[in-house]
Amino acid sequence: MLLLSTFVVVLAGLSGAKPLASKRWNNVAVKHRWVEIPRGWEYHSTPPGDHLLDMRIGLKQDKLDELISSLYEVSDPAHERYGQHLSKEEVDALVAPHPDTVEAVESWLLHHGINPVDAQFRSASGEWITIRVTVAQAERMLDTKYGVYYHPASGSSVVRTMEYSLPAELHSHVQMISPTTYFGTMRSMRSTSFIQPQTTALVEDADSFAAEISPLAVPASCGTTVTPACLRAMYNTTAYVPKATATNKLGVAGYLQEFANDADLQVTFFKSFRTDAVGSTFTHVQVNGGLNTQSDPGVEANLDIQYTEGISFPTPNIYYSTGGSPPFLKDDSTPSNTNEPYLDWLNFILNQTTIPQTFTTSYGDDEQTVPQDYAISVCNLFAQLGARGSSIMFSSGDNGVGSGDCLTNDGTNREIFQPAFPASCPFVTAVGGTTRVNPEVAVSFSGGGFSRYFAQPSYQTASVTPFLTALGTKFAGLYNATGRAYPDVSAAANGFQVVIGGRTSSVGGTSASSPTVAGVVALLNDFRISEGKAPLGFLNPLIYSTAKSGFNDIVSGSNPGCGQAGFTATTGWDPVTGLGTPDFLRLQALVA
Structure with a gap:
């Protein structure tokens, strides 16, 4: 993991590097796009630019293939490793992002005026970072426009986007970002x-x-x-x-x-x-x-x-x-939780030392x-x-x-x-x-x-x-x-x-x-x-x-x-x- 404080100081001192940094992050490409509003949802309105979002960034795991291989070995009754399950620390080591991935994502955040040290949450392995941003910030970072979408069957309203983009360099380092194009919520899911x-x-x-x-x-x-x-x-x-x-x-x-x-x-x-x-x-x-x-x-x-x-x-x-937080309300200054159910629960469980x-x-x-x-x-x-x-x-x-x-x-x-x-x-x-x-x-x-x-x-x-x-x-x-x-x-x-x-x-x-x-x-x-x-x-x-x-x-x-x-x-x-x-x-x- 990078020594963030040192990294920030060095970056701040290199004022001449800013144009290069801008060029580095200006070449964007679509990460995910819907061609139509997901069924059951309808566009409602434009969210205020100062509405807060808790943005989750999922970094690519450096040794995911080793994790999957280990999973199959310890789960296969014919394998000599059968039953030799991994500890939390061993799993964390396998899913930790590569230092190059950490550097790229943190540099991108700093480019947008966000100090990674101030993240709301960071998983023990470093594969998940949660930052608090406004809708306006998120739109600049992801080259997109957010909307308020309504789900009549459940009465849910969420802030989502029909597509989002990332700098081309980040596509090999970032698995996903939310809330973006996943419209499921705890109320609309079945x-x-x-x-x-x-x-x-x-x-x-x-x-x-x-x-x-x-x-x-x-x-x-x-x-x-x-x-x-x-x-x-x-x-x-x-x-x-x-x-x-x-x-x-x-x-x-x-x-x-x-x-x-x-x-x-x-x-x-x-x-x-x-x-x-x-x-x-x-x-x-x-x-x-x-x-x-x-x-x-x-x-x-x-x-x-x-x-x-x-x-x-x-x-x-x-x-x-x-x-999760209440659904979006136009005059509500409370950060809009992603309301994306599995991530909340899984990050909580995987952070526990002992689990069922x-x-x-x-x-x-x-x-x-x-x-x-x-x-x-x-x-x-x-x-x-x-x-x-x-x-x-x-x-x-x-x-x-x-x-x-x-x-x-x-x-x-x-x-x-x-x-x-x-x-x-x-x-x-x-x-x-x-x-x-x-x-x-x-x-x-x-x-x-x-x-x-x-x-x-x-x-x-x-x-x-x-x-x-x-x-x-x-x-x-x-x-x-x-x-x-x-x-x-x-x-x-x-x-x-x-x-x-x-x-x-x-x-x-x-x-x-x-x-x-x-x-x-x-x-x-x-x-x-x-x-x-x-x-x-x-x-x-x-x-x-x-x-x-x-x-x-x-x-x-x-x-x-x-x-x-x-x-x-x-x-x-x-x-x-x-x-x-x-x-x-x-x-x-x-x-x-």
Whole structure:
């Protein structure tokens, strides 16, 4: 890292260098551009020039290839480094920017009158810098014009731009800058859960529904009215008692400023559905202004924590409520937070010395609405988590192969299947949905398909190729056959009994599937840790190889969308249910 104070003094003394500096930064080229306003948004007005933004600059990591290589080695059960996860310091060293990158970015900032020493935030590795600038400054730095854009469906207003540019020299040093062209916010992004009023919920004042269900005789009712007892029986966790609770932890990442309600979990849910857990609780962590008022709890938050706890108890759970500043108001002098959810949470988590061994997240966007440089940056942050030994589950989405007209946003208006992000990131485990029991079948809304941003990783080629071969030319041109395929696995997604404000409702969505799988994975991590072994970490190289037989293959159902029939679940991997649903006892034997 440069000695900044010395650098500033030297630069200040070289007044004759200013013309050269100007020439150095005047040759600009577009970094990212939209050809049309992202769907669902509309231009509203011009923001005041003195409106403040917290600008994040993501610097290119010098040894990213080494990080990815290490991630695969420590995650591959056939490799001699399997389970030898990296420390925070080792990851930081690999993702630190090259000194030339630091010099170039800091020189550019100084050229615009910004002293890097005054940055609002700087990651330990130096790959992220956050500076506070006015809209007018940002427009000069990025050769662009910002606007206020409105999202009628969510009522959100954000300050964004349709394109931004950087000096040509910086393109090889800067991965991305925000807020710029990513229009997603915590309010416009989708939570992958929904209330199911058509499904009758178990009444709140009924006797306890926590009685154990035999894995050998799971009742048909578990296919439409799901409780922790149903899931524990379906996925064979009923008999397992966690032992490594002093070390093993499960983290739930929540957005939309949602929080989970203690009383709903402790007083009502546990009393009805997991009586041995009555009186236990979980840890609340607020990130960037996240909420925990315990009033008006979120459906998503309560669903997540009630089912991670319902399966993994007594494993300690942590709920992370990620917040943000209010949306843009013309007369508001408060800096406009980027409201870009994954960066806030990921930078917070990666800055911690110790982190949970298992995570679940139930949110996502259409991949095409996320600028590719932004998606790559976020995906690489998930790789850092995996390298440190964490397993990361993401719901695959609730729109099958895509919702609405599925038209491209590149100006050509072609109809294509719409993959979801971050489920399409190759460094997370995407979880699709099923319904019914004896046997389970794919639920019609289960998100799945093939990324257009990320290539198909080698760990899944042997499993995906048979599906593509059998598919032949069906849907040709609608999906990217060489892209990262998802989901990886699946779990029940229909009729989850969730307590919200003291009352029980039926909730569906792959938001239910992801915490379910996370609960099972947390128990597998508990088993390994209690046996003196490392946690599983990044799961995909394992589950696509030696642990493949630990899943129940789902062979019927489909995921329609985009006006098409969608893909069909079949023998082996498919883009509706992945490898299938977990069987804890089989997996326990395979990861022993």
